[in-house]
Amino acid sequence: MGRIVIRTAWTIADVGGRQVPLPEHAIVVEGDRIADVTREPPRDAETIDLPGGIACPGIANLHNHTINGPLFRGIVDDLPRRAIGESKVYSVLMPMGSLAMTWLTEEQRRDLVALGLLEVLRSGATTMVDQFRPPQRVILELARDWGLRLYGAPYLFSPAKTIADPTVARATQGSFEGASGLDAFEAMFREFDDGERGRMRVILGPHAADSCAPDLLQRVDAIARERKLLATIHLAQSQGEVDRVAADRGMGPAAYMKSVGLLREGVVYAHGTHLTDDELDRIADAGAAVANCASVFLRGGKSPNFQRFKSHGVRVGFGTDAERMDMFAQLRATGFASKQAFGMGDAATAAELLQAATAGAADILRRPDLGRIARGMTADLLLVDAMKPHLQPIRDPVRTLVWYAGAADVDTILIGGRAVVRGRRAVGLDEPAIVRRGAEATRALWDEAKRRGHFPAEAEPAQP
DSSP: OOEEEEEEEEEEEEETTEEEEEETOEEEEETTEEEEEESSOOSSSEEEEEEEEEEEEOEEEEEEOTTHHHHTTTTSTTOOHHHHTTOHIIIIIHHHHHHHHHTSOHHHHHHHHHHHHHHHHTTTEEEEEEEEOGGGTHHHHHHHHHTOEEEEEEEEOOOGGGOSSHHHHHHHTTSOSTTTSHHHHHHHHHHHOOOTTOSEEEOBEEOBTTTSOHHHHHHHHHHHHHHTOOEEEEESOSHHHHHHHHHHHSSOHHHHHHHTTOSSTTEEEEEOTTOOHHHHHHHHHHTOEEEEOHHHHHTTTOOOOHHHHHHTTOEEEEOOTTSSOOHHHHHHHHHHHHHHHHTOTTSSOHHHHHHIIIIIHHHHTTOTTSSOOSTTSBOOEEEEOOOSTTTOSOSOHHHHHHHHOOGGGEEEEEETTEEEEETTEETTOOHHHHHHHHHHHHHHHHHHHHHHTOSOGGGSOOOO
16 A cells, blocks of 8 residues: 545544544545645645545444344334333344354355445444354454454353353353353454454453353453453343343442453443443443443433443443444434433533544554544544535534434545545445345345244234
8 A cells, every 4th residue: 555645625633632623634644554634745646535525533333243234124123112021132132143143054144244244334434343143253254355444252151051041041042152152262363363453353252241150251351351352241231131130140230340350441341221320430430431322222212321421431432233333323313312311402512422433432442543533543534525415514524424424425434544435335345246145145034033933023014
């Protein structure tokens, strides 16, 4: 890769630790780094010119399950509580996810993952943390081939026979290899992990507080510390989980994490919806982080919100959890949920949300070279075509991005200085073929899930 000059109307640059829009500045990229942000760029370089556009630092999706995007689209929307019981995770999501790993052919599984990953690629996220079952290792192969920045977290579970709740035990069966999934993790780590500053990372992904026993989580903590790896786990995502942890361990979720060594910096908790104020204070003091996935909970009538986490000093970033993997839509939902919950128009401002999604998330991932447009930073960038009726005129580019932009407005994405999206198309990929094959694999799985009784009756469309 040589030198590239990126010209847009606005560049949202890091100035004194804040994301500040600079008019008529160009970004100079050399290799995988940002060499300069200037009004007078060199002329002897390849040029990416987007008149009227906005250059934004790369956004990090801190929690996702790529196959769930296509797999549950149009199924879990609008479901009443009676259709899913206490937790749709164990009644719907896990059983159908396990079926995808055991019933689909290897080629169909690849097609399903590719469809979800294409959505991720086009979404505005330049970095993604994804939790997946070990048979879904194809996500690592595809991300490596497509040039994505991925933190892959293969699921770890305690053996089903050690899980007290029978619903949880049944749902986790078939989701791991070996006693807990550690063997599969080790194999993937050896094959795919690129090291501390690499594009491909394999990290620790124990499933949840109610599906992982202390011995497994203590082992996770030991491996993470020894290899300086991140760990991520679902925590307090439902009241049922909180109740199960209390019954099985005699303590709350945060105390359970502390007892196994995972209440600390370097651990990302997915959701945290049912954490108490005291628990949030303890998490903030310990330096752990929360991946706030607002949309997936808003869809079910709950409202976890960024402003609450932030008010307790918790380090917080955002994830999609595969509920429409559009990071701009996620920021907007997150902001509106916070404003409604607090009754304040100035809760969760655009500037706060963008800062958390870029530089803040990069710091949570221990990558201070990401999420910032400044000299010496890694060139993970997205360029938004702002010459659209819903984006003009622009008074504040940050507010325009957060409150009005969407994934469809992203024209160009660079990861490590390499364009992976140009002109709203994935570079080097046959998008129509990926969409067609992925949809076919998904529909085949839906038919089998219905045959096996995994498909909620309420998810069927209305008949004429």
